[in-house]
Amino acid sequence: MVDKKIIQSKNVKRFYVPRILVIYLSDSDLSIFQDFSRNAFEYANFAQIGFSNPFLYQKSANHFNGKFYSWIQTKKHESRIMKPSTFFRSQQGIELMNQIKDMDIAVLVYKSSRLTNLEYVAELIQMLDKNDVFTFHFVLENFIQPLDTREIYEKMIKSLKRKRQLYIPIQEEVIVSTYKNATISTRNYYANLYINNLIDLFISPFLDPKRNPDAFSKTKALFYKTKRNFETKIVTSIGYSEDPVDNAELALIQALSSPMFAAAFEASNTFIVSVKMPYFTEEAMNKLETILKLVVGEWKQFYILTYTGRFDFAKYCQVSIMAINVDESKLIKDADDIQQSIKKILINVQKSKNLFDSKKTQEFLLNKESKIDALEG
Structure with missing residues (x-):
């Protein structure tokens, strides 16, 4: 306790x-x-x-x-x-x-x-x-x-x-x-x-405590539940998308497949996910959570935080994911191996769930390079 x-x-x-x-x-x-x-x-x-x-x-x-x-x-x-x-x-x-x-x-x-x-x-x-x-x-x-x-x-x-x-x-x-x-x-x-x-x-x-009640105490609890959380490094990544169809979906996939994340979805059991969008719909958030569970594993623990930013005329989405209690022996360092690892999971997800509507997501699954544009602000 x-x-x-x-x-x-x-x-x-x-x-x-x-x-x-x-x-x-x-x-x-x-x-x-x-x-x-x-x-x-x-x-x-x-x-x-x-x-x-x-x-x-x-x-x-x-x-x-x-x-x-x-x-x-x-x-x-x-x-x-x-x-x-x-x-x-x-x-x-x-x-x-x-x-x-x-x-x-x-x-x-x-x-x-x-x-x-x-x-x-x-x-x-x-x-x-x-x-x-x-x-x-x-x-x-x-x-x-x-x-x-x-x-x-x-x-x-x-x-x-x-x-x-x-x-x-x-x-x-x-x-x-x-x-x-x-x-x-x-x-x-x-x-x-x-x-x-x-x-x-x-x-x-x-x-933004109204959108994220108990964010401070819940986040702190994630770390203090086990001493090991302080003994391993934290692996983080960000994704960004302006895609008009599924920008949250693409930003999440980009964060998961980034060399920064080193395939930590296979090396950790606990994740903090922050999502920044101009507005949130129940459909978009449900889809993002579904994809996250399918990739990371439904039995794993993840905590989603959200907030809206000052976006002017751009309707983009940014997603960061933080992996806690990482088993470093399971991290993948080669960028191509990371891409193939996440694509294999997502292709299986698409076959069984048919979740991905975005053309950019389809391009990613067809082995096109997925790197981050110079996201500003």
Whole structure:
């Protein structure tokens, strides 16, 4: 039995909007504060620790709860990055710690190859644990991991698992193989795009409690039911579609068949699915849930969260799927093998259920390439 004090340590209300803080460590050209949904900008909190203030240039500045904390220290006309211990004793470090104390959920975003990132994150792991903040680490794992940071990074992962914080790796080389026009030279652009959309899809449903009652407590319960959920990495993926017939269907299939997901539908028993659409119909949601059960397995546990975004004139759908308690030995790394694995399942589904009406879905089943377009916002 799950201890209710652990699951809802800071609230007892059913339609509770958790206090969310997104913390971005920025000694790099990664920038995730672009084109978030209006909902996320208005109700979540954002903090960047680094040397370049992104909030001066935000389009949504009037609706943005953002705070920049500089880790640059200037003495005798010489600038250097402060040690974490110095930063967190400073006035701005204390301000950030006071903000952390009030949070229910924290999302940390950083690169694995940067030593400064890892040193600051090591301090943040301790603070977030001390203040009982439900924490997710979205880590961009770079093509090249320097030897001097690899050991520190691996040690840090062990530390966050001991503190029951969640590890979500996002590999640069897989991002390049996921988007249609991505190349090594444009990987930063596509990494920004992918992380931006993934985090937006993750946090926005929590901010719509009428559509997703008990979202915070139910999501937290999924992880705290077993300690192993904190000891394995989380595998995530996103899909996107503007298809006028079945955009939810195609977005889900794209997420399931993405190299990012590595066929985790066969390697996990528990999934969180977030769906973003301009409007929801019972028919579309029933079909999406049916396909999900047929692919993943009806006996497995999955939790669907939904929200509407600001879509202007585009009627697209985005779907993210998060696999928990993953058996890494069952993951598939080869992109072609992943495509064939999901196609085999879906062809059998189509033969028995005749669910797929979309021409694009039919094309996918006929072995045409399925990569993600550069989904914006």
